[in-house]
Amino acid sequence: MANEEERRVAAARRGDRGAFRLLVEAYARMLFTLCVRITRDAALAEDAVQEALFNAWRHIAEFDGRSSFKTWLHRIAVNAALEQMRRNARHESADASAQGDDDDDFLLQRSVDEPGPEQHALGDEIGRHVDDHLARMSVIERTAFVLRHAEGHSIEEISQTLSMNTSASKQAIFRAVRKLRGALQPLR
């Protein structure tokens, strides 16, 4: 499978559109999932995927194989999604600013019981609350959190992708988790 992908990448580097199309078919949906988590908007995510793949085609000669092709595409897609958000600054929520001091502890500020049946029944509502709170995060907070939590990137990789130092990346993740914690409070 990996060898097959390497062959496709090598062919695409030589300008073989058919090979590049196979790569697009393999990754487009995965890139959409990533981009929609960042943009919270299907149309923006689709535009971001389009831009990312076009940039990948234009710069595929620069892909040096030090990371996997998937990782390389991921990074391009994250930047494409961020660019879509910049172009649509209105998507930044007015509630995106940090809440409270980042260094204050926030876990267990209210007593939390083990989830009972009624909490399980609230699963859909929790999902909606979480979705709302993800949407209220700043783009950087949400992107850093998505990359760490959903995509499994290391903080070092996140810092490189977002052109931030590791401390700023950590703070973005801390703020995101703090906001996410707020999503659960009304239900407890």
Add this chain to the structure above:
Amino acid sequence: MSTISDNDLILYFYRDGLDAGRNAEIDAALRSSESLRARYRDLQRTLQAADAAPPVEPDDGFTQRVWQRLEQRIEQASNAPRRDDWRTRLRDLAQSLLSPRLALAATCLVAFAVGIGYYAGRSSATHEASARDSALAARVLDAYVSDHLRATEGLLLTAANSDSSDLHAGNSDLAATLVDSNRLYAAAAARAGNTRLADFLRQLEPVLIDLANQPADASIQSRDGLRDYLRKTDLLFQVRATQARIDNAGKHKT
């Protein structure tokens, strides 16, 4: 009282960003402290809840639609003008730029682009002379990009700090000129192999375009949105840092 913060617990959860010693300390503390375990369970539930957000899947025709649009763009790009036309376009841009200073910069970049193209194309020239040409061209680019970033920094500061409509109108005009030069410098940096600078300049472009198209009577909300954006993205800091890096590199080269 525990000295393990919630932030430490978050890093511990992901086993990322803490050294092995700190992870071991948290391990031990979790074994001995019920209150810390309770906080950790709270964190685990919080992060598990993140997975409860409903997934958004693309529709069935998504991949085909993406490829169709992509193929058109690839086709257009492959028919785009090649290097000779690129130099002509740079020269035209230089003539059309509003400011004489920017026109001078663009002209220098034409020389730079031609120099690089000539360097890449000739096979019999000595490596030494070619390297000297290339280094000179890079210094020319650095000097003008540094000026460009200084102007951009001023633009962003005005946009972020001023409520004067007159200043914003002037800022829009300046932003419009900077959009053109920004593209020019990004292309030149990419051609010179400086992808980091090229990528950063490309990141600046949407902000410059927004500022160029912002009406003088833009609403307070619109300006506040820009201020929030600048604050959250550290764009001003990044502009200054890039400018400082270029200036420092220039000092080392001379």
